[in-house]
Amino acid sequence: MTTQRVYLSTTIPYVNSRAHVGHALELVQADVLARHHRRIGDEVRLQSGTDDNSLKNVLAAEAAGITTRELVNRNAGEFAALREHLSLSFDDFIRTSSDPRHRPGVDRLWRACAASGDLYRKTYEGLYCVGCEQFYTEAELDAGNCPDHGTPPQLVAEENWFFRLSKYADRLLAEISSGRLRIEPASRRNEVLGFIASGLEDFSASRSVARARGWGIEVPDDPSQVIYVWWDALGNYITSLHYGTSSGGSGDYQRWWVGADRRTHVVGKGVLRFHAVYWPAILLSAGEPLPTEIFVHDYLTVAGRKISKSATGPNDPIGQPSAKDPGANDPVALVRCYGADALRWWLVRDVPRVGDTDFTVDKLIARANEDLANGVGNLVNRVVSLVHTYRNGVVRPCAPPPGTSRWLAAAASADRRGAPDWPADAAEVRATLEATPDAVRAALARFDFRAAAAAVFRIVEQANRYAETAAPWHLARAERTNGAPGERLDRVLGALVATCQVLASELWPFLPDLAARVAGACDDFGGRLPTPQPVFPRIEVTAGNESARAGSRLRSPQYAAVAR
Numbered sequence: 001m002t003t004q005r006v007y008l009s010t011t012i013p014y015v016n017s018r019a020h021v022g023h024a025l026e027l028v029q030a031d032v033l034a035r036h037h038r039r040i041g042d043e044v045r046l047q048s049g050t051d052d053n054s055l056k057n058v059l060a061a062e063a064a065g066i067t068t069r070e071l072v073n074r075n076a077g078e079f080a081a082l083r084e085h086l087s088l089s090f091d092d093f094i095r096t097s098s099d100p101r102h103r104p105g106v107d108r109l110w111r112a113c114a115a116s117g118d119l120y121r122k123t124y125e126g127l128y129c130v131g132c133e134q135f136y137t138e139a140e141l142d143a144g145n146c147p148d149h150g151t152p153p154q155l156v157a158e159e160n161w162f163f164r165l166s167k168y169a170d171r172l173l174a175e176i177s178s179g180r181l182r183i184e185p186a187s188r189r190n191e192v193l194g195f196i197a198s199g200l201e202d203f204s205a206s207r208s209v210a211r212a213r214g215w216g217i218e219v220p221d222d223p224s225q226v227i228y229v230w231w232d233a234l235g236n237y238i239t240s241l242h243y244g245t246s247s248g249g250s251g252d253y254q255r256w257w258v259g260a261d262r263r264t265h266v267v268g269k270g271v272l273r274f275h276a277v278y279w280p281a282i283l284l285s286a287g288e289p290l291p292t293e294i295f296v297h298d299y300l301t302v303a304g305r306k307i308s309k310s311a312t313g314p315n316d317p318i319g320q321p322s323a324k325d326p327g328a329n330d331p332v333a334l335v336r337c338y339g340a341d342a343l344r345w346w347l348v349r350d351v352p353r354v355g356d357t358d359f360t361v362d363k364l365i366a367r368a369n370e371d372l373a374n375g376v377g378n379l380v381n382r383v384v385s386l387v388h389t390y391r392n393g394v395v396r397p398c399a400p401p402p403g404t405s406r407w408l409a410a411a412a413s414a415d416r417r418g419a420p421d422w423p424a425d426a427a428e429v430r431a432t433l434e435a436t437p438d439a440v441r442a443a444l445a446r447f448d449f450r451a452a453a454a455a456v457f458r459i460v461e462q463a464n465r466y467a468e469t470a471a472p473w474h475l476a477r478a479e480r481t482n483g484a485p486g487e488r489l490d491r492v493l494g495a496l497v498a499t500c501q502v503l504a505s506e507l508w509p510f511l512p513d514l515a516a517r518v519a520g521a522c523d524d525f526g527g528r529l530p531t532p533q534p535v536f537p538r539i540e541v542t543a544g545n546e547s548a549r550a551g552s553r554l555r556s557p558q559y560a561a562v563a564r
């Protein structure tokens with residue numbers, strides 16, 4: 001199979017408040033895609049960052065009585081730290097207010113659109129919600145209020161730069177209808193096609209310096225105006241690749257944007273229009289290639305409540321820890337209590353491709369205990385313990401079935417000659433292993449994380465079942481009766497250890513930390529497996545923060561060596 005060059009991005013959130021579990025969903029989805037592509041040999045660059053230049057940040061800083069710079073530095077730092085907390089693998093993290101790559105890129109993108117004759121000045125008067133940074137028509141308001149914030153919009157009149165979006169309707173329709181710009185799921189694609197067909201209006205592309213409080217990037221050659229969010233925030237996808245200073249056929253921009261086989265944006269449904277209409281139109285105007293794929297995820301609710309788009313800070317009730325759900329909205333608190341594996345697993349295993357999903361700590365714990373403690377943990381602990389009990393820790397794993405690998409284990413490089421044959425009654429396990437890579441590939445190609453996780457988990461179910469039916473303990477008793485070591489027990493144990501090694505490899509895109517522990521537990525390098533240690537202790541639910549103790553065990557230093 002030929003390898004691809006894949007450029008993946010998350011959206012860059014406003015940093016007017018702290019990260020919530022909804023951000024974790026998008027970050028983990030993008031991370032799973034990135035790790036999956038790396039594992040199958042593709043070249044991957046995963047991009048994330050923060051939108052520092054938003055007017056919302058200015059307003060949040062005013063409300064908090066600190067400078068915008070202070071607020072942005074503090075909150076952007078928290079978003080960047082999610083890499084460690086959630087075991088993410090992004091290659092780059094751009095902060096739009098301070099990264100030296102960003103401003104020249106935005107400047108160049110604006111000038112390219114201006115050179116195409118697509119930017120013009122016009123007086124605009126409209127109803128504007130500061131919280132949304134968006135103008136609304138009367139029809140879009142909810143009883144005169146912003147549909148998101150429930151507050152009345154301000155009447156704003158000023159001269160701005162406008163972008164000729166209307167000019168690009170036909171080309172956008174052609175790109176999206178043809179699938180050259182693929183939008184998934186199909187319902188979102190149809191939504192975008194309908195929106196374009198209903199007629200596109202030019203949109204405002206700048207703001208007065210005064211209303212932006214002087215924060216943001218100036219319009220080239222017009223110091224009275226600041227570039228509005230579209231060129232600035234959406235531009236991050238290419239400014240981070242040194243678009244502003246790129247020239248000729250080399251460099252990151254050529255390599256990762258122009259030359260990539262896939263340019264994939266992972267976005268939430270709330271910013272679909274901006275990514276599927278505004279952004280491609282800007283790129284068409286600038287004469288640059290479009291993204292090839294946009295995957296649109298729906299939203300999480302937390303304990304039945306919507307996560308507010310712009311109010312998830314300390315003043316937001318959802319953000320307040322409660323006795324029932326300590327920090328249910330805070331991904332860092334969740335990881336501290338339950339570990340990154342438990343949170344990541346719930347996000348990929350239980351969130352469907354379409355539809356909002358309600359998150360609760362109870363669901364996270366139930367899923368982790370059922371799948372990771374009872375499923376993976378029991379399997380690995382049982383297999384390693386059996387090898388120690390009956391073979392003093394020494395085992396020869398069966399050869400991995402075609403198409404699978406166990407590259408996480410040092411054993412992958414060990415000499416495989418003389419590996420025992422798979423026992424005939426392990427055919428089903430073996431077939432499941434063999435089918436898993438294609439099943440995962442197909443599911444992730446349609447951005448169905450839940451189906452991909454289920455495909456991997458099938459290995460665990462099959463292997464646990466096989467351990468029951470093959471019953472190594474009966475084989476061991478027969479050996480004692482016969483007084484001679486039996487080849488069948490060697491082969492059964494060899495099959496189970498090989499299965500766990502392949503499982504570690506297949507788990508890695510989803511749960512890199514647990515995958516590394518499974519690989520370590522089943523590492524037969526040197527011929528002997530390590531002493532059995534639990535790879536995922538059950539999360540005990542007791543009063544209050546008692547559950548944090550389970551989490552702290554999971555995050556202890558012995559698990560810190562994680563393959564990234």
Ligand SMILES: [Zn+2]
Pocket residue numbers: 129130131132133146147148149150
């Ligand atoms: Zn609003």
